[in-house]
Amino acid sequence: MSEPDHTQSTSTGAGTDHNEIRKNTQLFNEQRYDAVAGVENYEDYRTQAREIKEDAIERLPDLIEQTRRAVEANGGSVYVAEDAADATRHIEGLLAEEDAESVVKSKSMTTEEIHLNDALEAADVDVWETDLGEFVIQVAKEEPSHIVGPSLHISREEITELFEAEFDPDERLDSAEKLTEFAREYLGERIEAADVGITGANFVLAESGSIALVTNEGNARKCASIPDTHIAVGGIEKIIPSIEELHPFGELLSRASTGQDITQYLSILTPPVETPAFDFDGADDPTMSEAGADRDFHLVLIDNGRTAMREDEDLRETLYCIRCGACANSCANFQSVGGHEFGGETYTGGIATGWEAGIEGLDVAGEFNDLCTGCSSCVNACPVKIDIPWINTVVRDRRNHDAEPDYGDVLVDGLVPDEEPSGTPLQKRFFGNFETVAKLGSATAPLSNAIAGTSLARKAMDRFVGVDARRDLPTFERTTLVEWARDRTEQVTNPERRVVLYPDVYTNYVQTERGKAAVRVLEALGCSVTVPSVGGSGRAPLSQGMLATARSKAEAAADTLGEYVEDGYDVVVVEPSDYAMFQREYEKLLDESAYHRLADGSYEIFEFVYGLLENGADAGALPGADGAGVAYHSHCQQRTLGVETYTEAVLADLGYDVVTSDAECCGMAGSFGYKSQYYDVSMDVGADLAAQFDPVADERTVVASGTSCIEQLDSLLRAETRHPIQLLDRN
């Protein structure tokens, strides 16, 4: 089985590396927010960029040929390498033709992907990375930990130590300035001495045979202009039609990446360029016009699995990635563990799952894929609108199908009603079938709660399904929300609106009080409320990569709820992760009409309350707050959908003094924080939230919209956390 041993916990939190990663990724992320906020039509650029990439990948074979014709017409060569070995062999051949003994490189993840440096060193070619981050990694003999900042896990002090040991300089290198000056001189000499410069290519323009390079340090400019031979290496997916299509990416890339409005240097080159080519090793000292520009240019396009990715409906959009790193920077788990853990052979962060699955295979992607919780924080961060959580879900599903069945499956197959093959890891099946667990737990409560709480049961759960023994287990209610509602008499005659409150698994079996509060609040605002018996949305199996199970749950839930929508009911949802299923994932799981029917007819509870109040419902029917303090933590998926503002607005309108959390993620993320191997990451991620809320928990009521957020806050804070709808309930 490729499933990592869940007794091995993922390391986090301690040590310089992790502090550096958190500091740097959070800084990039904040700067991204600031930069994006300054651009009025940022969303339009995202839409355009997405369309350009969709079109370019669709027409890729033609664009490759067009690129070839253009580059050759300009006097360069083009080679499309089938795989890494083919690429390195070709580049070695180009170097041999030039009798090249030394090469300088600017930062290129694609050359990392094909392990070019190792191949060239084996062929006795000196290779120098000139991007300072890559240089640090090269000297440290490490792998990049981040697509954009390859060495961002290493502190200045560590670089000082590393460089002083490696280069034995005359003076101490004990500041960023001194280190930079040293590297500039050291690498400057090597750039002048180099026979060949190798760069990546952020974009390739098919029509003109141009490449675009996005850099800050100036090293790519030097690598492309000082040696008289320039080799550019890029994946075939880097091709866009022409200079016209480059514009939206110019607006997006540096903002999404480092929060800059534009990078220091956006080079758009159509090689071979006319820039004079000096021989820096030569004895004579010609002027520029005497030196002339006898230059060679070679474009090496890498396939290495991309054609297969293009033909794979779910992995295809990975090819739209422009390598900005925003999915890593916006990810709370990445901020905690960094790219050496949340990454594969080359690529890091959420999108790495798509790249590594396509390039290396499912086993490599599987080594880190579970660090994506599907929280969707990266969804709005991605400048080309890639559904990164979906790619992670699909890869997880494929891994489940790849796994070999073992003895445990024989037991589990008979117990759970899922649609998954034997071999799906037990931990995933346990969490994926939480609805079954909850149903059983509720039917046998309080006995089930008492037994589950015993130390023997906790040890067994830890060992067999990987539920961390340090977590409080949910307490199942004997009377479900559906049963409670069924036994009530109709409260509202002549209702303003007829509402179906969706009894999500947690609200129905565990946190029934928030469900009851929701019913009473809606009734107080003049709605009649029905709580029908509807099964889970499929969120739990989806998050475990159990797609077939998730789809069958989705179909059943959408059938029942969709009929209510057709009958004129509004569907109101308490749990944000289920609301997000209806709005986002159902588009992938259901046919179009079923998806739209439910998506258009369903509302997050506070979105709905806000709408009622805006349309004349009497706020006086709800208890006033009189300036009472509230500390509110919204749910990741609420924020992705932009509906968290309704909770803040309603609470403020009712007179609450609302403080919202700065930390975006609580760290629990559904089942993630329960898993033994991720308990430490989960608590580490939660530390930022605890640091803000614990000091104010005495004077403010802490509320959170998500079930798992509430459970995490309960373990992080001294005070108890509730759902905000409970503040609006007169009971």
Add this chain to the structure above:
Amino acid sequence: MNTGSVATFEQSLAKVDATSTTVDPEGFTDALEAAIETPAVGAPLPFDDVSLADTSVTVDPSRSALQAAACGVTGSPLGIAELGTVAIESTAGGDELVSLYPERHVAVVHASDIEPDLTAAFGWLSDQFAAGRQSFVMATGPSATGDMGALVQGVHGPSTEHVIIIEDNE
């Protein structure tokens, strides 16, 4: 281009840690001499009204002059007001090396060549591409890195940048 875009350009340059002076063509030589550090090398300016001919800047420098230069002077066919960006064309006159090698880069741009934003700049680029001029670097402020643990200006490229904006005679 109106004076508003020059003012915006000046402000944007300041934001990206570049300095600027705005002069009319008659004031160019004095402004240039004040802005450069010596020894200075240059690429021929692609303009009719000003040139480096009667200045202390060495045009068509040798390799050793390039390596020894403290300052490089180039003429930019485009400025971007909103970003503080200047375009550097890859020419046989060596704009790329002159603007990249020395510690200080002085760019000369006409006020009439300042486009308001990146959208307009890409419109300009498309026109250039159509006309067969297809290699440009859009440079914004001095070169910089955060890779050594703090932001440092002056990495492989210049550590200071100055832009001389030439107001056109009415």
